[in-house]
Amino acid sequence: MSCEHLICAQCAGPVAEARCPVCRAAKSDLHHHTHGISIPQVVLLLLLALAVAIAVQHLAH
């Protein structure tokens, strides 16, 4: 997904040009989602890491 075609509601310019803070926030937010990492996925990964850490501790003792 690209943000090049989106128009900012505040400065009425293309979000891709990042003319105002709203543009920059929208742009970074879009790019954040483009990378495929969302909050639920991060939580899931943290829980998985915690489970692995607990399992390793059980194996070590």
Ligand SMILES: [Zn+2]
């Ligand atoms: Zn703007």
